[in-house]
Amino acid sequence: MSTTITAIQLEELRSGDRLRYHGVDWNIEEYSTYQDPQGYLTDEWLLNSPGGSQYYLLREFDPNNQSISVTWYLAHPLQNARLALPNSQENIVPRLWQDMQSQAEPYPELQLFYKSYYFESQTEGNYETEGDTQSRITWDYWDQEHQMNLAIEAFSHGQLNIYSTKIVKPEEFSHIQKTIEKNHINIIGYASKIFQTLVALILLFLGLTLMIFG
Known part of the structure; x- marks a missing residue:
């Protein structure tokens, strides 16, 4: 019962609210949503800590996942990330945005910090935050153990984001405090x-x- 209540509280978080994760208090800076025509949906909360760290809390609804339709993630933005193909030292990040926007076939395997991630899915839909709507393509990769996710996002206006993501549970969060x-x-x-x-x-x-x- 407590898990359900906590999940509902997380879903209701908006800008200005606060929560605690692993002993650190995080401020909600921004709330946004993403949806594709097939019904895939994510709610996304930008979290900032007093020390300047930044993460995204994600709630994913996947209509194609019959066993677990809703999954929660914590995503860390990677700055100046280098991605390479197997047996190659070339950094493919500079050409990734063009590859994704041109509907090129996703690379079957990518390496980040010498760890392999394998392509699993692609989504394309509208990303909406504070009244602004943009088109976004996402490539999702997972490690062999399916514990760590590598997410690559290409926005229509030229922005490319890369995240290292892990699965979390709602009950890991506490001290949820609304702005009111x-x-x-x-x-x-x-x-x-x-x-x-x-x-x-x-x-x-x-x-x-x-x-x-x-």
């Missing part, structure tokens, strides 16, 4: 400080009165 709740707590704290100040002033006034007229 945070504002309510801040208001209560502010009111409490005002009350304490008033009490202190009243006591000070009474003390001075007793000193003068006592």
